[in-house]
Amino acid sequence: MDTFNFSGGIHPPELKNQTKDLSIKEFPVPEKVVIPLSQHTGAPAIPIVQKGDIVVAGQKIGESQGKISANVHSSISGEVVDILPYNHPVVNKPVPAIIVKSDGKNFQIEIKKTYWDYYRYSPQDIIKVIQEAGIVGLGGAAFPTHVKLSPPKEKEIDTLLLNGCECEPCLTCDDRLMQENPKEIIEGMKIIMFILNIHKGIVVIEDNKKNAIEAINKIVFLEPNISVKIVKTKYPQGAEKQLIKTVLNREVPSGGLPFDVGVIVQNVGTSYAIYQAVVKGLPLTSRVITVAGDFISNPGNYRVPIGTLASDILSYCGYKPEEKPHKIIFGGPMMGISQGILDVPILKGTSGIIVQESKNIQFFSEYDNCIHCGKCVDVCPMELMPNFLSYYAEHMLWEKCKEFFPNDCIECGCCAYECPAKRPIVQHIKLAKFYLSKK
Amino acid sequence: MNQNIIVTISPHIKSKNTIQKVMLDVIIACIPVMLASFYFYKTNAIKLISACVFFSCATEYVFQKITKRKNTINDLSAVVTGILLAFCLPPKLPLWIAGLGAIFSIAVGKQIFGGIGYNPFNPALIGRAFLQVSWPKEMGYWTSPFDGITSATPLTISKLNLSEKLPDFFDMFLGNIPGSLGETSKIAIILGALYLLMRKQIKLYTPFSYILSAMVLSLILKSNPVFHILTGGLFLGAFFMATDPVTTPITNAGKIIFGIGCGFLTILIRIKGGFPEGVCYSILIMNMFTPIIDKITKVKRFGSER
Numbered sequence: 144m145d146t147f148n149f150s151g152g153i154h155p156p157e158l159k160n161q162t163k164d165l166s167i168k169e170f171p172v173p174e175k176v177v178i179p180l181s182q183h184t185g186a187p188a189i190p191i192v193q194k195g196d197i198v199v200a201g202q203k204i205g206e207s208q209g210k211i212s213a214n215v216h217s218s219i220s221g222e223v224v225d226i227l228p229y230n231h232p233v234v235n236k237p238v239p240a241i242i243v244k245s246d247g248k249n250f251q252i253e254i255k256k257t258y259w260d261y262y263r264y265s266p267q268d269i270i271k272v273i274q275e276a277g278i279v280g281l282g283g284a285a286f287p288t289h290v291k292l293s294p295p296k297e298k299e300i301d302t303l304l305l306n307g308c309e310c311e312p313c314l315t316c317d318d319r320l321m322q323e324n325p326k327e328i329i330e331g332m333k334i335i336m337f338i339l340n341i342h343k344g345i346v347v348i349e350d351n352k353k354n355a356i357e358a359i360n361k362i363v364f365l366e367p368n369i370s371v372k373i374v375k376t377k378y379p380q381g382a383e384k385q386l387i388k389t390v391l392n393r394e395v396p397s398g399g400l401p402f403d404v405g406v407i408v409q410n411v412g413t414s415y416a417i418y419q420a421v422v423k424g425l426p427l428t429s430r431v432i433t434v435a436g437d438f439i440s441n442p443g444n445y446r447v448p449i450g451t452l453a454s455d456i457l458s459y460c461g462y463k464p465e466e467k468p469h470k471i472i473f474g475g476p477m478m479g480i481s482q483g484i485l486d487v488p489i490l491k492g493t494s495g496i497i498v499q500e501s502k503n504i505q506f507f508s509e510y511d512n513c514i515h516c517g518k519c520v521d522v523c524p525m526e527l528m529p530n531f532l533s534y535y536a537e538h539m540l541w542e543k544c545k546e547f548f549p550n551d552c553i554e555c556g557c558c559a560y561e562c563p564a565k566r567p568i569v570q571h572i573k574l575a576k577f578y579l580s581k582k
Numbered sequence: 583m584n585q586n587i588i589v590t591i592s593p594h595i596k597s598k599n600t601i602q603k604v605m606l607d608v609i610i611a612c613i614p615v616m617l618a619s620f621y622f623y624k625t626n627a628i629k630l631i632s633a634c635v636f637f638s639c640a641t642e643y644v645f646q647k648i649t650k651r652k653n654t655i656n657d658l659s660a661v662v663t664g665i666l667l668a669f670c671l672p673p674k675l676p677l678w679i680a681g682l683g684a685i686f687s688i689a690v691g692k693q694i695f696g697g698i699g700y701n702p703f704n705p706a707l708i709g710r711a712f713l714q715v716s717w718p719k720e721m722g723y724w725t726s727p728f729d730g731i732t733s734a735t736p737l738t739i740s741k742l743n744l745s746e747k748l749p750d751f752f753d754m755f756l757g758n759i760p761g762s763l764g765e766t767s768k769i770a771i772i773l774g775a776l777y778l779l780m781r782k783q784i785k786l787y788t789p790f791s792y793i794l795s796a797m798v799l800s801l802i803l804k805s806n807p808v809f810h811i812l813t814g815g816l817f818l819g820a821f822f823m824a825t826d827p828v829t830t831p832i833t834n835a836g837k838i839i840f841g842i843g844c845g846f847l848t849i850l851i852r853i854k855g856g857f858p859e860g861v862c863y864s865i866l867i868m869n870m871f872t873p874i875i876d877k878i879t880k881v882k883r884f885g886s887e888r
Contacts, residue, residue, distance in 0.1 A: 150884070155595055312595065384884065397885040468586050476594040483589040501588055511601055511657070512699030516827040518599075525884040530832065531876075548883055556593035563599040564699070570591050 147392040149385040151524040152377045153557045155477065157351065158312040162435045165443040167319050170429075170459070172219050172249045176450030177229050177488040178204065179240040183279040184286045185211030190241055196223045200448075201252035201426050204241050207274070213287040214277035217243050218428040218448035220250035232453075232473045232487040233480060240488070243450070254424040261421050266338040269421060276420035277491075278427050281412035282306060282381070283474060285492030288413055292338050294402040303344040304390060305332050307359070307411045308374065308381035310349060311475025314495045316431040317411050319444045321348070321355035324415055325362045329369060331414035334421050336368065339407060344369040346411075347390055351376040378477060379555040383408045385524050397551050412494075427491060434460045436498035438469060447489055453496060454485035462498060472497040477556045511564035519558035519568060525551050529558035529568045536571035541582075544575040552576070601698070604827075605658035607781045611774035612665050612822075618757050618767035622727035623673040627763050633677045635664035637684035645693045659698045663687050666706035666822060669764025670815055670862065671713070674725050679717055683709040703869045704829050707862050714862070724760040733760045736813045741858040754812040765815040775821040784825040787834050791841030792820040792848075799849040810849060819844070819861035829869045836872075836879035843868045 181187035188205030198204060198217040205215035224244045228237030261269050274289035294300060305328070309317040321328060332344050346363065348356050350373050363369050372390050379385055384395045386408060393404040401408050409417075412430065419425045428449055435442045440461030447456060453471065472479040473493050489496075519529040528547050535543040549572050558568040619627035642660040646653050667687050671680055687709030692701045714721050726733040736759055739746050749759045757767025764771075778784045796816060797807035810816070824830060824844055831840050844864045851860025 153597075155597075388884075394885050397883065399885065465586055468588050470588050470590065470594060472594055476592075478592055479594065480592065481589045481594065483587060485587075497594075499594055501590075511654070512697060514601055514604070514699045514827050515830075515832055516604065517832040520832055520881060526881050527883050528832070528881060547880075551883055551885065560593050560596050561599065562596075563601050563604050565596065565600070567591055569593070 147389055148375075149388040149524055150526050151522045151557060152379065152385070153522050153560055154376075155312050155378055155560060157376070158476070159315050159318070159351075161313075162433050162442050162444055163315045163318060165319070167316075167323055167431055167444045167446055170445040170447040170451065170456070172245055172247070173448065173451045173455045175221075175224070175242060175244045175452075176218050176448055177240050177242050177452060178215055178217065178450040179229065179231055179238050179488060179490065180205045180215060181231070181234070181238050182215065182285060182449075182490040182492065183213045184284060185209065185213070185290075187239065188212060188215050190226050190239070192223050192241065194223055194225060197221070198223060198243060199250040199252050201428055203275075203277070203426070204243075207277075207287075211287055211290050213279050213289075214275065214426075215241075216277055216426040216428050217241075218450050219243055219245045220248055221246040230484060230487045232482055232490060232493065257422060257424040259422045261334055262337055266340070269334065269338050272421055273417055276416070276426040278413065278416045278420060279491050280410055281416060281430055281491060281494070282410035283478070283492050283494060285490065288409070288417070291407065291409075292335065294339075294407070298402040299405055300339050300341055300402055300407055301343060301405045302391060302407075303332065303336055303339070303341055304386055304406060304408045305344065305346045305411055305414055306381055306383075306386060306408055307346055307348045307352070307355060308386065309352070310376070310378045310381040311477055311479075311494070312378075313435050313497050314433045314475045315435075316433045316444050316494055318352050318355050320415060320431055321352070321411055322358045325358040327418040328411050328414045329359070329362045329366060330422065331416070331418035332369060332409075333366070334417050335407070335409060335414065341407075342368050345390060346371045347374055347386060348372070349374055349376045349380055378557065379524055379553070382524065382553055382555060384553070397548070430489075430491060430493070432456075432489060432493060433495035433497075435495065437500040438462055438465050438498050449491055450488045452485070453482065453487050453489065456489070456496060457485060457498070468501050470499045470501050472499060477560070478554065510566045513564055513566060516563060518561040518563065522557040522561050524555060524557060525553055527551055529572065532575060533558075533566050533568040533571040536575040539578075541575060541578045545579060549575040549579065601657045601659070604783060605662050607778060607783050608662050608822075609658065609665065611777045612662075612669075612764075614770040614773040615669060615764045615767065615818075616665070618770035619669070619673075619763040622757060622766065623730075623763060626673040626730075629677060630671060630673065630675065630680055630763060631665060631668040633680050634668035634671075634684045635661055637681040638664035638667070638688045641685045641688040642693065645689055646697075649693075651697065654698055657698060660688060663692070663705045663709075666764075667709045669818060669822070670706065670710045670762045672721060672724055673763055674723060674730065675720055679713060679720055683713040686712045699828055701828060702872070703866055704823055704826050707823060707866050710862050711866060726760045727758055727766070735760045735858070736809070737852065737858040740809070741852070748809075751808060751812055759813075761813075762815060762818075765818040768812060768817050771817045771821055778821075778825070784821070785834065785837060787837035788824045788830060788841040788844075789820040791838045792816075792824055792845045795842040795845030796849050799846050800853070803849065803853050805849075805853055810852065814852070814859045815861040816848060819848070819865055823861075823865050824868075829872060831872050831875040831879060833876070833879045833881055836875045839875050839879065840868050840872070843871065
């Protein structure tokens with residue numbers, strides 16, 4: 144297969160050695176979980192339990208509303224102690240959440256029906272199962288999967304790309320999942336291919352994950368329609384549009400979606416969740432996260448119930464409140480969000496918690512003038528001109544910003560990584576997007 | 583709440599590249615040229631370079647103190663300006679004139695516009711242009727290397743059709759000709775440029791299009807192209823001045839347009855204009871076109887119609 148490439152991109156330090164050889168461990172049932180009703184792109188779910196109700200693990204507690212939304216399920220068994228706005232790691236303001244206090248017994252919901260013989264049903268039935276299980280994209284954006292699997296009729300989709308790139312530094316959860324559950328991942332992939340009636344599936348893995356490639360290859364060689372594509376390690380290789388460009392040399396048009404070029408991209412974690420939901424009948428109540436970084440004595444990859452508080456996870460992993468200044472990052476170091484308080488829950492889209500000792504902390508206001516060096520233009524994977532976007536946003540000239548297409552920005556952070564003046568280019572572009580959307 | 587938890591914006595890791603390191607690379611790239619000038623002009627070169635560097639740094643410091651701006655002396659850009667200004671001055675220029683040039687470079691060429699990043703013109707060349715019009719006699723006083731005897735530069739000889747013999751191309755390449763401090767030794771300039779290329783601080787688009795277009799136009803105007811690229815400040819201008827990031831276009835296409843413009847203007851001034859040398863003014867003129875060039879050479883973005 145020919146190898147293509149996307150323009151730009153960077154090679155940040157990988158920092159994966161700390162956790163890449165640690166197998167996935169079950170995280171003990173926490174005392175309480177906080178399950179936000181809005182963990183996904185789209186409308187928040189509506190609570191269908193009340194304060195004082197007894198719930199079991201896997202029971203649906205929030206019903207999706209509207210076209211783009213997802214169900215939420217309790218991840219442990221116990222009592223609903225409260226439904227109130229709670230800290231949220233992404234929105235940074237309190238968002239309605241259901242708090243479940245554990246009874247310590249971790250009762251699982253009774254599985255009524257499994258769809259192991261999914262090919263006997265219609266694709267619509269299977270999409271319903273996935274919707275019922277509350278599955279969202281586990282790569283980070285948390286877009287409801289059942290919506291992604293129901294593209295407009297006129298779009299013809301011919302290829303499924305399964306994204307196992309994991310280009311973010313530090314994170315190893317997808318890597319481990321591919322090594323330990325390759326069979327389930329490929330089975331989930333086949334379910335997606337059945338739903339969309341496509342006959343070409345490609346698992347895309349970066350060349351720094353030798354073990355994962357080997358594990359997937361062992362399963363894939365039995366599957367006639369599925370192949371493995373090894374791509375160069377480069378950030379942001381795992382970004383949807385860049386992935387399609389690299390593997391298939393198709394360019395998603397500006398403002399378009401992958402199905403505009405006949406492709407659907409799913410994360411390996413999502414594929415695993417689809418397998419669990421369809422074949423085992425289990426809703427999405429847990430996910431694998433990487434806990435790594437400084438001050439962590441017990442790093443690793445853990446399968447954590449969704450809604451577990453960061454403070455519980457960190458103290459289990461040997462983190463103690465430190466004297467030295469440090470950051471707690473939800474997600475990877477390139478695109479993750481640093482948290483001010485530890486009393487925040489893990490969401491479906493959270494891929495890791497990274498603790499970072501910050502020796503040279505740079506605050507938002509401390510940056511130099513742009514020296515026009517053009518490094519950001521060279522590395523931008525969307526081939527934008529971040530220097531001008533940043534410059535005009537700094538001076539609040541939003542209309543000027545528009546000429547440089549801020550809405551095409553995928554916020555990968557390559558520009559800010561390379562910038563010698565340490566300008567907060569991504570934030571400037573985010574501001575431009577925000578002000579332009581308000582008009 | 584834990585006071586030691588810090589919230590900042592993504593990305594949380596950044597490259598070690600800073601403006602200071604960029605400028606340090608330029609200074610390192612200047613070292614071969616400096617050594618060549620020490621070799622050819624002895625103490626004159628040392629005095630001139632130190633005076634220019636001292637006055638640029640002092641001006642930057644004082645200006646930022648008076649205007650109460652953030653002090654940016656640490657980013658070393660004033661040092662670079664000082665060195666580059668000294669490179670384009672005649673070796674026996676009185677130090678007070680050189681000092682005034684450095685003060686003008688930093689104050690009017692850079693700080694008035696808002697400091698590093700906002701200057702529309704190359705500060706070192708602004709300083710040189712200022713000296714050229716204010717003290718034309720001193721700025722036209724050239725001496726030969728080693729012995730310091732008054733002699734005309736090859737460009738002046740060819741411009742005024744003087745009776746002196748032109749040096750051969752090998753001497754021009756080594757730098758054994760009369761001329762400004764840093765412009766004579768082409769081999770030293772190429773060494774410095776190679777370092778900058780290796781460190782990815784410059785791209786070859788501008789220097790190549792500059793030199794090629796200068797050769798093409800001198801051919802059209804029936805002049806010797808090799809003579810034109812080996813004399814005067816063309817190499818220094820092409821590799822050190824026209825590659826200054828702040829005042830030149832950002833895209834590769836823009837850099838090529840910029841280089842072509844510089845090359846054409848340089849040869850036009852040399853052959854048809856009133857001055858024997860045109861590098862300084864051609865780059866300054868093209869600096870003015872940088873915003874327009876940037877505007878017409880926007881990169882084609884991902885997913886747009888190509």
